[in-house]
Amino acid sequence: MSQSEKLDSLIKRLEAVTVRLENVQATGGSVASSAQSSSSSSQSSSAEASSKEVVSYNEYLEASLKPFLDISKEIGGDLTELATLVETSFTEVGKLINIASKSKKPSDQEITNLFKPISELFQKITQYKDARRGSDYYNHLFSVDEGIKCLQWPLVPNTPAPFVKEMVNSAEFYTNKVLVAYRSKDPKQVDWVNKFKTAVNDLSAYVKEYHTTGLKWNPSGGDAKSAAASSASAPSSSSSSSTPAPKPSTSAPSSGGAPAKNDLFAAINAKRDNAAGGLNKVTNDQKTKNRKEEDRVSVVPGELAKKGVATKTTGKKQKGPEKFELSRGGIEKWCVENFDNKTDLVISETSNKQGVYILNCTNCVITIKGKVNIIIIDSCQKTGVILDDAVSSVEMVNSQGIKVQVNGNVPTVNVDKTDGVQIFLSKSALGANIITSKSSEMNVCVPDGDDYTEIPIPEQYQSKWDSSTKKVVTEVVTLNM
Missing domain, CATH: 1.25.40.330 (Adenylate cyclase-associated CAP, N-terminal domain)
Structure with a gap:
């Protein structure tokens, strides 16, 4: 590149930065931060x-x-x-x-x-x-x-x-x-x-x-x-301002090293010599052996202990190990299991013969690229699934707070024993059959221009015996919208 070409290039860059700074000043932005970002983006x-x-x-x-x-x-x-x-x-x-x-x-x-x-x-x-x-x-x-x-x-x-x-x-x-x-x-x-x-x-x-x-x-x-990398290395005023300042120490700083240590050891020795001085005495009526039977809330009854009966605990159910892998035994399927708070799970290497099994996930987002055979969402909570195409169906069972977004096509969506369901259908998936049982709080969202229109799926039905046809006739209870 000749000197004149370099000079022209430099002038163009300076003009772009000038325009950028004028725009930011007009909108009340920060000139300093704008100049830094514009120098790399112009x-x-x-x-x-x-x-x-x-x-x-x-x-x-x-x-x-x-x-x-x-x-x-x-x-x-x-x-x-x-x-x-x-x-x-x-x-x-x-x-x-x-x-x-x-x-x-x-x-x-x-x-x-x-x-x-x-x-x-x-x-x-x-x-x-x-x-x-x-x-x-x-x-x-x-x-x-x-x-x-x-x-x-x-x-x-x-x-x-x-x-x-x-x-x-x-x-x-x-x-x-x-x-x-x-x-x-x-x-x-x-x-x-x-x-x-x-x-x-x-x-x-x-x-x-x-x-x-x-x-x-x-x-x-x-x-x-x-x-x-360059963004991470650059100083950020917003991040520094949002970081809480360290709390000041409530103890006075020591003016000398050795005297402070001596004072510390003296305090420790005093505590050791009177270790039980600050403890409250346990009276006879506070002892477990002297309490009434109904007050012994932490005691396991002897009969249950002998029989090995498990008692109720308040701890959370332990999950198994996290799994994110393609299982090739028999029918190929992707297994996504036991994840918490993972919003970046992506399955990209797929085929229309594979299935996807999502089990026991909480607060997760799983993105499935390409066309797969079937997707099953089992025992999950507050989890979203974004998919392109499914040959057979998408199934939800024993779950809560599930969002499914179909970007391509899917023939059937099954919802069983699942509460809080949002199903986003693309234009090509509007013909999908949505089959529900023992579920509540279900909505299907269909395209409406650049936005979506949310339509509730009925949960209540009324049934009557029809003497003329000798059959039970079931109708949807009209929703008051």
């Missing part, structure tokens, strides 16, 4: 155009998410730390959008790896909620734990915006509990619910505008792994 005109997704996402965070974070911190309590986890989760998604804006679309496995920090934050939010079951804000925590899954939209092909919007419905059971408890007591709690719904609904609008058929990548961009 290698071509298409890269410059793709930065609109990043700018709009930052505007969304300021206009829609920040009010929710502010009111959470204002209410305080367990919602303060929860707000920090939520803020970090949305920031990580922003990093992924920024990487996509200047990178070509990588493989599915690489996308899964890029999404891993967000999945780990989902787990932290769930663990935070589970550790505070006695909290005054437990329904708030549950609402966010359900709704935060809206950030899985970068993994959802074709229909990410309706997926985001559906998360409002997923959390509605718990947000309604908050409204019932506080509607007449504390308007601030009602405002918290409204701001939470606004944040998720506005995210759906953003995704619909900029990522209509999935996370938008830059066909003229560079390598996603390199972009992720």
Whole structure:
């Protein structure tokens, strides 16, 4: 390349950066952070155009998410730390959008790896909620734990915006509990619910505008792994601001090393010499042998102990080992078993002779690429399955809170002993037969333009004996919508 060509190239890059800075200043963005991102994303005109997704996402965070974070911190309590986890989760998604804006679309496995920090934050939010079951804000925590899954939209092909919007419905059971408890007591709690719904609904609008058929990548961009590495090495003001400062020590610092150690050992020796000094004396009536029979709640009855009868425990049922493999014995099938909080499980090497068996998974998302024979979802909770095509059927049994999205075609969907079902059908799958038994809270979602229309599946029936035909005639009870 000649000197004149290099100079022309440099001038074009400087002009692109100038335009970018002027746009950010007009929208009230940060000039410093914009200059850093624009220098890496202005290698071509298409890269410059793709930065609109990043700018709009930052505007969304300021206009829609920040009010929710502010009111959470204002209410305080367990919602303060929860707000920090939520803020970090949305920031990580922003990093992924920024990487996509200047990178070509990588493989599915690489996308899964890029999404891993967000999945780990989902787990932290769930663990935070589970550790505070006695909290005054437990329904708030549950609402966010359900709704935060809206950030899985970068993994959802074709229909990410309706997926985001559906998360409002997923959390509605718990947000309604908050409204019932506080509607007449504390308007601030009602405002918290409204701001939470606004944040998720506005995210759906953003995704619909900029990522209509999935996370938008830059066909003229560079390598996603390199972009992720440079993003990780760059300082992030948002991440540093969301990290809570360490709590100051309540003990006074020692001015000298040896005197402090001597004081410490002296205190230990004093405690050792009077080790039982601070213990309360156990009176005779507090001893187990002197208690009444009905008060011995922790004693296993002698007859049951002799017979080896197991007593009821409150511990969680232990799961078996995690399994993610293709079993080739007899009929080939993919086995996905015993996973918790894994939203990046992808089966990509498939054939129309294989089956997929998903067992005992909780808070997971499984994506199945290509055409398979049959998919069975057994004993799962709050799990989503995204599939392309199934030759035979998709079956759900003994499960709760299952979402199935069909992007291609499937002839039959069976729902048995499963509560809380959402079935998203593509246009080519509208002719599917949906067979249900002993199930409740079922909805089928059908395409309506760029969005979906949700239609409930009947759960109630009335039967009468027809004397003329000598048969029992069953009809669906009309739903009052």
